Amino acid sequence: MASHITSQEKDFSQWYLDTLKIADVFDYAPVKGCMIIKPYGFKMWELFQQEMNTRMEEMDVENACFPALIPESFIMKEADHVEGFAPELLTVTRVGKKELEEPYVLRPTSETIIYNSYAQWIHSYRDLPLKMNQWANVFRWEMKTKPFLRTSEFFWQEGHTVHATEEEADTMVKDALDMYENFAEEVMAIRGIKGRKTMNETFAGADYTTTIEAMAKDGKAIQFCTSHQLGQSFAKAFDIEFTDKDEKQKTPFITSWGMSTRALGTMFVVHGDDKGLRMPPKIAPIQVMIIPVIPKEEHREAVMTQVEAIKKTLKSDGIRVRIDMSDKRPGFKFAQAEVKGIPIRMEVGPRDLEKNQVVCARRDISTKDSYDIKDLKESIPELLEDIHATLLSESEQHLQQNITDVFDIEGFERVLNEHKGFIRVAWCDDAEKEKEIQQKTGATIRCYPFDMQDQVTGTCFYTGRDATHIALFAKAY
Amino acid sequence: MASHITSQEKDFSQWYLDTLKIADVFDYAPVKGCMIIKPYGFKMWELFQQEMNTRMEEMDVENACFPALIPESFIMKEADHVEGFAPELLTVTRVGKKELEEPYVLRPTSETIIYNSYAQWIHSYRDLPLKMNQWANVFRWEMKTKPFLRTSEFFWQEGHTVHATEEEADTMVKDALDMYENFAEEVMAIRGIKGRKTMNETFAGADYTTTIEAMAKDGKAIQFCTSHQLGQSFAKAFDIEFTDKDEKQKTPFITSWGMSTRALGTMFVVHGDDKGLRMPPKIAPIQVMIIPVIPKEEHREAVMTQVEAIKKTLKSDGIRVRIDMSDKRPGFKFAQAEVKGIPIRMEVGPRDLEKNQVVCARRDISTKDSYDIKDLKESIPELLEDIHATLLSESEQHLQQNITDVFDIEGFERVLNEHKGFIRVAWCDDAEKEKEIQQKTGATIRCYPFDMQDQVTGTCFYTGRDATHIALFAKAY
Numbered sequence: 001m002a003s004h005i006t007s008q009e010k011d012f013s014q015w016y017l018d019t020l021k022i023a024d025v026f027d028y029a030p031v032k033g034c035m036i037i038k039p040y041g042f043k044m045w046e047l048f049q050q051e052m053n054t055r056m057e058e059m060d061v062e063n064a065c066f067p068a069l070i071p072e073s074f075i076m077k078e079a080d081h082v083e084g085f086a087p088e089l090l091t092v093t094r095v096g097k098k099e100l101e102e103p104y105v106l107r108p109t110s111e112t113i114i115y116n117s118y119a120q121w122i123h124s125y126r127d128l129p130l131k132m133n134q135w136a137n138v139f140r141w142e143m144k145t146k147p148f149l150r151t152s153e154f155f156w157q158e159g160h161t162v163h164a165t166e167e168e169a170d171t172m173v174k175d176a177l178d179m180y181e182n183f184a185e186e187v188m189a190i191r192g193i194k195g196r197k198t199m200n201e202t203f204a205g206a207d208y209t210t211t212i213e214a215m216a217k218d219g220k221a222i223q224f225c226t227s228h229q230l231g232q233s234f235a236k237a238f239d240i241e242f243t244d245k246d247e248k249q250k251t252p253f254i255t256s257w258g259m260s261t262r263a264l265g266t267m268f269v270v271h272g273d274d275k276g277l278r279m280p281p282k283i284a285p286i287q288v289m290i291i292p293v294i295p296k297e298e299h300r301e302a303v304m305t306q307v308e309a310i311k312k313t314l315k316s317d318g319i320r321v322r323i324d325m326s327d328k329r330p331g332f333k334f335a336q337a338e339v340k341g342i343p344i345r346m347e348v349g350p351r352d353l354e355k356n357q358v359v360c361a362r363r364d365i366s367t368k369d370s371y372d373i374k375d376l377k378e379s380i381p382e383l384l385e386d387i388h389a390t391l392l393s394e395s396e397q398h399l400q401q402n403i404t405d406v407f408d409i410e411g412f413e414r415v416l417n418e419h420k421g422f423i424r425v426a427w428c429d430d431a432e433k434e435k436e437i438q439q440k441t442g443a444t445i446r447c448y449p450f451d452m453q454d455q456v457t458g459t460c461f462y463t464g465r466d467a468t469h470i471a472l473f474a475k476a477y
Numbered sequence: 478m479a480s481h482i483t484s485q486e487k488d489f490s491q492w493y494l495d496t497l498k499i500a501d502v503f504d505y506a507p508v509k510g511c512m513i514i515k516p517y518g519f520k521m522w523e524l525f526q527q528e529m530n531t532r533m534e535e536m537d538v539e540n541a542c543f544p545a546l547i548p549e550s551f552i553m554k555e556a557d558h559v560e561g562f563a564p565e566l567l568t569v570t571r572v573g574k575k576e577l578e579e580p581y582v583l584r585p586t587s588e589t590i591i592y593n594s595y596a597q598w599i600h601s602y603r604d605l606p607l608k609m610n611q612w613a614n615v616f617r618w619e620m621k622t623k624p625f626l627r628t629s630e631f632f633w634q635e636g637h638t639v640h641a642t643e644e645e646a647d648t649m650v651k652d653a654l655d656m657y658e659n660f661a662e663e664v665m666a667i668r669g670i671k672g673r674k675t676m677n678e679t680f681a682g683a684d685y686t687t688t689i690e691a692m693a694k695d696g697k698a699i700q701f702c703t704s705h706q707l708g709q710s711f712a713k714a715f716d717i718e719f720t721d722k723d724e725k726q727k728t729p730f731i732t733s734w735g736m737s738t739r740a741l742g743t744m745f746v747v748h749g750d751d752k753g754l755r756m757p758p759k760i761a762p763i764q765v766m767i768i769p770v771i772p773k774e775e776h777r778e779a780v781m782t783q784v785e786a787i788k789k790t791l792k793s794d795g796i797r798v799r800i801d802m803s804d805k806r807p808g809f810k811f812a813q814a815e816v817k818g819i820p821i822r823m824e825v826g827p828r829d830l831e832k833n834q835v836v837c838a839r840r841d842i843s844t845k846d847s848y849d850i851k852d853l854k855e856s857i858p859e860l861l862e863d864i865h866a867t868l869l870s871e872s873e874q875h876l877q878q879n880i881t882d883v884f885d886i887e888g889f890e891r892v893l894n895e896h897k898g899f900i901r902v903a904w905c906d907d908a909e910k911e912k913e914i915q916q917k918t919g920a921t922i923r924c925y926p927f928d929m930q931d932q933v934t935g936t937c938f939y940t941g942r943d944a945t946h947i948a949l950f951a952k953a954y
Binding site for chain 1: 506511513514515522540541542545546547563564569570573580583597609
């Protein structure tokens, strides 16, 4: 099983595809750039949705649902927006054998169709803030695709909120990003870096875009989520106005923010190792895989009785537990549990039962220990918590150890070639130079980290002009 | 509020649109035949999904996800299938400004794209039964649309299972239908009639189709769900084969079954009355709406303290409770809770508090009673159960009271004009005559009820030939 996986060192990209395929997370679809999410992968997405819904509810965000088809004219209304998405738009032009009078585009994102409705729903300050989210499939016809990380159809949540003032909208942008950070750490065991995107990398139509950038095992950057201050541009394009407390007509401020199936891809490349996935327990479809070890047929009844009892106990405490009852050899089952990244593999055989114990193997750090059966109600949840903490701390370490400060373009290129990870520089915020660096090196500015902008000193590593920002450059997914 | 609702008697269709709009369940979309599901409506769909997922898990059905875009050639593979869907297919022909080489249709249902993958996943009898489901948006460009009941984009679950034998597949078709019946009764408080569709009404490509038909308040029939035996037609079209235990290559049998946002529409037309919706508690987004009654400002603190305490108690027991804190008058709030169909409206004022009581008004039967605050943990769940039982029993009565037996076409037409509901007849199962009756009267055969086919006697009401079936005719949504 594991032997079919290319090592990360040898070819990270091939490791990724091998692992996801063998772990039965996805399959290739017969549609260019699209994927099939198989049950093991889809369960992750369902758990993702549950955890996110809980957090959005706490923020008073309500779920709704808008059409997938958007009249082409809507997309045209906000100039930057249409320019940003035009080449990737899938367009429906025909029904049966008949041409449509006005074509529809498949939503690449839903600002335009949602704000068209908001214009009808918002009248007075009493209608604000308006906070909705939708879970949706969205479509961007991509040239280079990779399962979860970049697909032509993907799945996400998109939050869309409207506020009376710019300050309130700024706060919302920040609150959404903080929610994502909490989600990344508490659910996915991922530490990332929060910051603002450069204008080159800002969402089409937004005033500014914030992001969390994570780091894959191969040192590449990966955008985990985004939260945008859209300012008044869409409100103006879609005639959204409200009567304020002072009886004056005003234009509100809008935010949008989203996190997608790409976050699952991020989780795979942050935690995976040469044996396959390593699933953070909160989002693991199976948290404990019990593997009955039955050396002789006479042991079967005793082992199976105990195994079923353990399953029942753990399940009643909400633990996602399964028994591997396939007719494969134990060694095969062990490897399969490993490639799927199941946090705990529990082996139960006659010799363990004599001692009223079971053996638990941790997927994260590959240790094996015996646990008393009577204590499993406590020890399994503790183990799961510890696995989560270990993965999170590894992610933190990997990130911190792979950020390099450089001070000139030679250093920049050396790090890019010889090391991996993020390059931290003093920078002059020049959009043209940014593009020049990208063309020359393939690296882009991932973000201006929020917690470093008061530490700007000296000169730009590239232009020698006065630095205005601390920037993180990296090659990215 | 309620005064804006057209009465059911006057114009049922207008009642439906008025109610759904005022109850804030949906809004019209700027896309022909599509709708926006607003948070109050979408929460119903989320509860629907939860309840259905629990039931599917018990049947060992796993959720997965296939692309929304289907290569046009796939749809063409099963001859009946393409003929059934061709005129309603939305087709993507363009990306950006470029024409696609092979157009994609937006899935009207996913048999073809799913079975293309099944052909690669199924090798031996060990891979069977294969049971997957997907929650998806599907597209059928309809001419006459109505929110939830018939929309050009709708939402559903579609189960797709593969079995080694025809008998196993027959059992699955039945099990799925039984699950839907349980869902209808236990969650939506709807009693329907289970039966088989005539060949005219069978799913495009299926051997046979089973259905549950519910009856709206206006007596029209409404298809609540379907479960299809697809036989071997799709397996043959998509080259799905397996090696059986006897080492022979065999063609498996496939089923598909689905339930959609239309089931919510069914719930609205089965339970609603002139005051608005009546929500079955299991799927009610808000089960208890607390309305604080504050005659003078000096009462505010005492009332609000109690109201918050009650909310906390009920919420901790998993009851979906909300406090109406808007600055509207109590009368307006009462009407709004009514139109939204909230099962229990709880009024809390200073005079109730003196007696340590609250007043609960039931939406289903419009009674009002006082309850001791200390007993609410028990009395509210009991009330909710009783409301469910009452709605279910009303639905049962309405159904039974509006089935009329007729014996000739004159009787048939008289009932159709003067009464409402289902017409039960002895019938000769003639597809051409069935179409003739539909053209003449507008009524269709809804199903051959399972529990009546052993009671066939006498002659067909229409042709005078020997009867072979008991048929239920009705006008339908």
